[in-house]
């Protein structure tokens with residue numbers, strides 16, 4: 001009895017894994033782009049958006065990638081809200097084999113922007129003492145520059161891309177271009193720190209930062225840390241939409257990641273999403289009871 005239930009479960013799992021992405025593709029397009037804030041200057045149609053989504057999803061099967069095509073599509077949705085006349089590039093920090101890069105290059109071509117890619121092209125550095133999930137992962141997510149540019153040439157739009165090779169601590173301080181959207185997929189606290197400290201000042205007023213490190217609440221905590229934002233920028237923290245579980249894009253994920261088996265969780269309950277903030281958002285808690293203030 002138990003064996004047959006397990007067998008049936010596994011079969012159902014397999015079926016869902018195969019069918020679900022196709023079932024929800026049109027729904028993801030509908031949910032993400034049914035949006036009156038899309039700028040009319042892009043002249044988009046449902047058919048163009050559907051074709052974009054289909055291409056991004058196909059690429060997800062062709063290049064080994066650490067993020068979902070749905071995350072990339074969510075970035076497209078937000079880029080389409082920014083006026084085409086607003087100056088600014090898209091930046092990707094952390095590209096692995098170029099799966100997310102190829103998709104972002106297609107999106108950049110769609111919205112008429114350039115893409116700058118920062119990576120060591122040697123994989124992850126070694127982690128720090130507080131990097132609980134990827135501490136011993138030096139060299140993981142290795143993708144050589146040749147491999148990445150080959151993948152982008154084959155599956156994306158290479159002409160949109162410029163690659164800046166090296167450790168973030170050395171390369172990011174040299175960044176000068178205004179940024180409309182940055183995608184950070186960098187796994188470590190030190191790497192997140194270097195990306196935010198060096199890129200945030202170049203983000204336009206309503207520019208976006210997306211992160212793939214959204215399932216780890218301690219990594220998301222930087223977006224709510226008053227200490228960090230006051231020290232680095234003299235501002236309040238911006239917060240992070242999608243903290244811990246990602247934004248809703250056709251799949252539930254109750255989290256947290258480790259207790260649910262990470263990417264091996266049940267197909268309807270796996271994280272295949274993203275989280276984001278915008279420069280003008282706030283994640284600051286400023287309330288205090290009046291009598292507490294008086295007692296000071």
Ligand SMILES: C[S@@+](CC[C@H](N)C(=O)[O-])C[C@H]1O[C@@H](n2cnc3c(N)ncnc32)[C@H](O)[C@@H]1O
Nearest residue numbers: 065066067094096100120123141167168185191
């Ligand atoms: C998880 S992978 C990126 C996955 C990719 N965005 C995708 O969706 O396939 C993390 C990447 O960050 C890069 N990385 C992390 N910390 C870095 C640092 N301090 N300097 C340069 N590259 C770094 C690694 O080389 C690796 O390519």
